Amino acid sequence: MDLIxxxxxxxxxxYAPGQxxxxxxxxxxxxxxxxxxxxxxxxxxxxxxxxPIPGSLDAFVEGVHxxxxxxxxxxxxxxxxxxxxxxxxxxxxxxxxxxxxxxxxTPGTQGALFLAMGSTVARGDKVAxxxxxxxxxxxxxxxxxxxxxxxxxxxxxxDTSAGLELTQLEDAFQSGVKLFLFSxxxxxxxxxxxxxxxxxxxxxxxxYGATVIVDQLYSRQIFEGRTYTHLCAENRIDRENVxxxxxxxxxESLSGYRLGVAFGSAKMINRMEKLQAIVSLRAGGYNQAVxxxxxxxxxxxxxxxxxxxxxxxxDLVAKIRAAEGFQVRATEAGSYLFPRIPELGISIxxxxxxxxxxxxxxxxxxxxxxxQFGDSFRINFSQDHQAAVEAMxxxxxxxxxxxxxxxK
Amino acid sequence: MDLIxxxxxxxxxxYAPGQxxxxxxxxxxxxxxxxxxxxxxxxxxxxxxxxPIPGSLDAFVEGVHxxxxxxxxxxxxxxxxxxxxxxxxxxxxxxxxxxxxxxxxTPGTQGALFLAMGSTVARGDKVAxxxxxxxxxxxxxxxxxxxxxxxxxxxxxxDTSAGLELTQLEDAFQSGVKLFLFSxxxxxxxxxxxxxxxxxxxxxxxxYGATVIVDQLYSRQIFEGRTYTHLCAENRIDRENVxxxxxxxxxESLSGYRLGVAFGSAKMINRMEKLQAIVSLRAGGYNQAVxxxxxxxxxxxxxxxxxxxxxxxxDLVAKIRAAEGFQVRATEAGSYLFPRIPELGISIxxxxxxxxxxxxxxxxxxxxxxxQFGDSFRINFSQDHQAAVEAMxxxxxxxxxxxxxxxK
Numbered sequence: 001m002d003l004i005x006x007x008x009x010x011x012x013x014x015y016a017p018g019q020x021x022x023x024x025x026x027x028x029x030x031x032x033x034x035x036x037x038x039x040x041x042x043x044x045x046x047x048x049x050x051x052p053i054p055g056s057l058d059a060f061v062e063g064v065h066x067x068x069x070x071x072x073x074x075x076x077x078x079x080x081x082x083x084x085x086x087x088x089x090x091x092x093x094x095x096x097x098x099x100x101x102x103x104x105x106t107p108g109t110q111g112a113l114f115l116a117m118g119s120t121v122a123r124g125d126k127v128a129x130x131x132x133x134x135x136x137x138x139x140x141x142x143x144x145x146x147x148x149x150x151x152x153x154x155x156x157x158x159d160t161s162a163g164l165e166l167t168q169l170e171d172a173f174q175s176g177v178k179l180f181l182f183s184x185x186x187x188x189x190x191x192x193x194x195x196x197x198x199x200x201x202x203x204x205x206x207x208y209g210a211t212v213i214v215d216q217l218y219s220r221q222i223f224e225g226r227t228y229t230h231l232c233a234e235n236r237i238d239r240e241n242v243x244x245x246x247x248x249x250x251x252e253s254l255s256g257y258r259l260g261v262a263f264g265s266a267k268m269i270n271r272m273e274k275l276q277a278i279v280s281l282r283a284g285g286y287n288q289a290v291x292x293x294x295x296x297x298x299x300x301x302x303x304x305x306x307x308x309x310x311x312x313x314x315d316l317v318a319k320i321r322a323a324e325g326f327q328v329r330a331t332e333a334g335s336y337l338f339p340r341i342p343e344l345g346i347s348i349x350x351x352x353x354x355x356x357x358x359x360x361x362x363x364x365x366x367x368x369x370x371x372q373f374g375d376s377f378r379i380n381f382s383q384d385h386q387a388a389v390e391a392m393x394x395x396x397x398x399x400x401x402x403x404x405x406x407x408k
Numbered sequence: 409m410d411l412i413x414x415x416x417x418x419x420x421x422x423y424a425p426g427q428x429x430x431x432x433x434x435x436x437x438x439x440x441x442x443x444x445x446x447x448x449x450x451x452x453x454x455x456x457x458x459x460p461i462p463g464s465l466d467a468f469v470e471g472v473h474x475x476x477x478x479x480x481x482x483x484x485x486x487x488x489x490x491x492x493x494x495x496x497x498x499x500x501x502x503x504x505x506x507x508x509x510x511x512x513x514t515p516g517t518q519g520a521l522f523l524a525m526g527s528t529v530a531r532g533d534k535v536a537x538x539x540x541x542x543x544x545x546x547x548x549x550x551x552x553x554x555x556x557x558x559x560x561x562x563x564x565x566x567d568t569s570a571g572l573e574l575t576q577l578e579d580a581f582q583s584g585v586k587l588f589l590f591s592x593x594x595x596x597x598x599x600x601x602x603x604x605x606x607x608x609x610x611x612x613x614x615x616y617g618a619t620v621i622v623d624q625l626y627s628r629q630i631f632e633g634r635t636y637t638h639l640c641a642e643n644r645i646d647r648e649n650v651x652x653x654x655x656x657x658x659x660e661s662l663s664g665y666r667l668g669v670a671f672g673s674a675k676m677i678n679r680m681e682k683l684q685a686i687v688s689l690r691a692g693g694y695n696q697a698v699x700x701x702x703x704x705x706x707x708x709x710x711x712x713x714x715x716x717x718x719x720x721x722x723d724l725v726a727k728i729r730a731a732e733g734f735q736v737r738a739t740e741a742g743s744y745l746f747p748r749i750p751e752l753g754i755s756i757x758x759x760x761x762x763x764x765x766x767x768x769x770x771x772x773x774x775x776x777x778x779x780q781f782g783d784s785f786r787i788n789f790s791q792d793h794q795a796a797v798e799a800m801x802x803x804x805x806x807x808x809x810x811x812x813x814x815x816k
Contacts, residue, residue, distance in 0.1 A: 003530035018480055021487075048475040057472050064465050064664065067456040071664030072426055079429075107515050107666070107688040114687045121551070122411035123531065136686045143686060145531070213552040256472065256693035258478030258515070277421040278544045278551060279522045280515040284692050285664035 001343035010142050015349060016135060017043035017364045017380075023353060032358060032401050038384075039360035040391035045335055045382030047253040050305065055292045056254055063289025065255060072283040076273040077105030081288050088295035089263055092220075093230040093244070101266040104273055105283040105291065109217050109260035110248035113180075114140065116213045116243045116262055116281065119271035120179050121146040128172040128180045132338065132369035132376075134187040141181075149177050150370070153186060155329050155338075161187055169201065173208035180205060184231070186371050188338040188378035190331030192222070198229040202237035211241045211268070218334030220302065221251040223310045226332045232264055246360045248294045250304035250335065250382070251305060252377065257287045259294075309335055312381045315389050323396045325403075335382040338366070340375050344402040348374045351402060359394035413469045418550050423757060424543060425451035425772045425788075428750040431761060440766060440809050446792075447698050447768035448799035453743060453790030455661040461701045464662055471697025479693040484681040485513030489696050496703035497671055500628075501638040501652070509674040512681055513691040513699065517625050517655035517668035520680075522548065523687065524621045524651045524670055527679035529554040529589050536580040536588045539570065540746065540777035540784075542595040542623060549589075558778070561594060563737050563746075568600035570594055577609065581616035588613060591623035592639070596746040596777045596786035598739030600630070606637040610645035619649045619676070626742030628710065629659040631718045635741045640672055656702045658743065658790070659713060665695045667702075683731065717743055720789045723797050731804045733811075746774070748783050752810040758784045759810060767802035 013019050020043060040046075063070045070078065079099065086099035097103060106112040113136060121127055123145035129137045131150045141148045142168045149172045154163040162184070169180065182199070193201070205212050214231050222228050231237070232244045247260035260283070262272060276282065313331050320328045325342025344351055348365040356362050366373030381388050421427050422526060427450060448454075471478045478486065487507065494507035514520040521544060530534055531553040537545045539558045549556045557580045562571040570592075588609070592601045601609070613620045619812065620640050630636050639645070640652045655668035667693070670680060684690065721739050728736045733750025752759055756773040764770050774781030789796050 003631070004528060004533070007530065008527070008679045008682060011679075011682045011686070013483065013682045016483075016685050018689075019685070021482055044480050046476055047479050057469065060468070062467065064468075068454055071455050072452050073428055075421065075424075075427060107692070110686070112687040119416070120412060120414065121578070139686050144684075258688065258690070258692035258695070271416045271419075274416060274419045274421045275551075277424050277427070278518070279546050280519040280666065280688060282427075282666070284515070284666035284695055287666070287692055287695070294701060397517075 001289050003082060004400055007143065011139055014247065015352070015365055017367055020356060020362050035359045035394045035397055036391045037360060037390050037394050038387045040387050041235045041382055042379035042381070042383065042391070043360040043362045043364050044255070045250060045253065045380050046384060047255065049384040050253050050382050052253045053248070053297050054301070056257070056290050056293045059290045059292045060257070061288055063286040066289070070289055071243065073282055073285055073288060075277050075282050076103070076269065077283060078288050081105065081291050084089070085261060085291055085294070086263070089246070089261070092295065095230070095239070097263055102269060103261060103263045104269050104276065105288055106260040106262060107258045107280055107283045108249060109215065109245050110136065110344070111280065111283070112245040112247070112260040112262040113215060114346050115272035115275050116245065116268065117141070117144060117181070118275050119268050120211055120213070125179065126172070126175065126177040128169060128177045130182045130186065132188055132366070132373055134183050135368035149175065153189070155186070155189045155191050156327065159329065161197050162191045164193065164197055166197070166200050170204055173204055177210060179211045179213065181213045183217065185218050185333035187215070187217070188336050189329060190334045190336040190338070192226055192228055192332045195227070195229045198231050198234060199236060202231060202234040205241065205260070206237045212237065213243045213245065215245045217245065217247055219246065221306055221309060221335065222333045223306065223313070223331065228333065240267060248291070252294060252297070254290060257290050259283055259287055259291055306389055308385070309382060312383070312385050313337070313386055315385070316381055316392050319389065319392045335380050336378055337381060338376050338378050341377070341399050342403060343375070344399065345404055346402050348377065352377065352404070355395060355398050359398050361394055363395070412464070415551065419547055423760070423773055423776055428741040428764060428770050430694055443767045443802045443805055445768060445798050446795045446801050448791055448795050449769045450787035450789070450791065450799070451536040451772050452663070452731070453658060453661065453788050454792060455663065457792040458661050460658070460661045460676050460789050461705050462709070464665070464701045467698045467700045469667070470693055471694040474697070478697055481693055481696060483685050483690050484511070484677065485691060486696055489513065489699050493669060493699055493702070494671070497654070497669070500703065502641045503647070505671055510677055511669060511671045512677050513696055514668040514670060514683065515666045515686065515688055515691050516657060517623065517653050518544065519688065520655070520668040521623060523680035523683050524653065524676065524784050525549070525552060525589070526683050527676050528619055528621070533587065534580070534585040536577060536585045538590045538594065539773070540596055540781055542591050543776035545589055557583065561597070561642070561756035562596070563597045563599050564735065567737065569605050570599045571664050572601065572605055574605070574608050578612055580582045581612055581618055583617060587619050587621065589621045591625065593626050595623070595625070595742070597737060598742045598744040598746070599737060600634055600636055600740045601633070603637045606639050606642060607644060610639060610642040613649065614645045620645065621651045621653065623653045625653065625655055626658050627654065629714055629717060629743065631714065631721070631739065636741065648675060651676050660702060663699060665698050667691055667699055684695065690798055706770070716793070717790060720791070720793050720796055721745070724789055724800050727797065727800045727804065729809070744786055745789060746784050747784040747785050747805050749785070750811060751783070752807065753812055754810050756785065760785065762810070763803060763806050767806050769799045769802055769804070
């Protein structure tokens, strides 16, 4: 059992978003007064501040009333749901999607990501992942005994592209990488890959015969002045080598229903279904019915949501940029910001714990997104606008307090 | 990518229960007239015939109205839900269960099983599994690159115990097996392990320092005259080496909500949570609220349900035993029967396809439960009583028709 012990030592979840309640914060002796204010949990969006798509609960209840037919769908999801969804996703991405062959419904986008990785990564396989990127990407490669080949995202270099180091990506492919996994918009920075970058990624993957998994979880929430390029619609890459992942957990606030979707390569979708048969059978049967509301939101609902988030972003970015020693690139899509903070007398994990105890503010340490990001943290600013701004003020105060102090 | 290709060639799902819709039945040229009758899908229970626990949808809706707190629980599930559940499960199994350390909520019992196996099986580990047993057990061992060490269940030998070949189990432990996985009541036969068998299993596992995972999915639906022994309550084994899996998908008809629970070893629950963080994050947040109804059914509800199932069992067993060349052991718990049929001119997979096309009856081939069970099939008789009896009559007719015939 030594191999398994080793595996789980690497697979930490203590600092993962949402797990803060399991941290042993009583070990920390905070040397400052508590800063009062309404607590804000920036580790995920606040679905009370930004409510689920109207009608989502009604769709669930209708699913329950359909009975056995909806409870026991095929493992890849009910055909009627897949049909409607394939049409909407094809419209959204400007591709064609066969609901029978190209789509699988999963328990959340996390479910889709796990199945996609489990269907492509075997022991010893080299997998290119971006740094920084979603915290689970690295863990998934390690869980499946693959080898992580990091590719840097120099997101402070420019604001006209994401900043991917394309020569590093080509080096990775040359070294034998057959799978590239990345999120677009990037999690945690909220930057969008440019048309040029997507062309290059598609071209390189095709040249080296690699598969690409793109996590597009936040690709509907694009801020003013930005454009988005879907890799799956590019002609430079064989579509049988691309899996795209999406879901209604973020912008649409449906996380409590655990719904995701993967679409693309028929061969990979087929494998993912085989794997789902032993992982969780299917996305919750009744839950699947909620997908009927996705991409069918009331007129103006999405525009309003984007506008509200852009306004929060603007206020937070202004606050952060005004703080001494802070740096941040403005979010282009989605609800994440990934500020860099000045050097402190404590580690980022200690800072995160102290911030929660002392100021009632929960953030995710940068090291969850790559080992070198000990000077950064991520926030999901899908929160009550005023509460978010006030919480950021407290963050800045706590940073200031720890610039020259340490804790026991 | 050859390793992964190999892995997925082994990981078939075509004949798995519920996937019959994806079989290419049009390839089969059925040589007989169709037999009319109301279609019955014996591959799983009929939640329209046996409805979910009263109040389950209300509990879900209440969960939705709790908002963010219920949508974003810890990965192991909401603490308030775990507290109530730990108390009920401790009562049921006559053990003590710490809700903070010993319980994880999962997307279905399949989810619990996957996490438990993923937390114990590494490459090259030998794992003892029973033949016949739940179809996913073997697949899980293979997916995690373990080695299956089969232990036979001679379920026709006796009707006072399950019939486990205990010397084979000891041989398995002696050969280096460190994990034993079994379902009790056994899936697919519906037989219960006796008190003696559970004592022996506990004693052997302890002697060889092995971990035991017990799938007790159907352990609440015990038929008249039978008693049930919980391995987790035995003193002969260190409880830190036992994980018990349950869920409300079967007897309680809540499968559409995808809910399961694993309880036991704190170390293993901790690993399972780390794994869940990259598999699907958590059981659907709102769905978790439905667990409030579990073990809190209206007075008499469970007794009524058991009685109704026992009556169906009695009628089906009588029909099967009256048919020439059939053999069956009567279900002692749960809703499965695993009849053996006489030799046919076609394979069991062809028989299953023909049965569906010709008689509108879906069953699961015995080979899903062990390669040697090509002469058996499983049914879940949680169905409309009359429809189930009529469907069994058609099964017997189709068997008769194929005893000396073949299909192209």
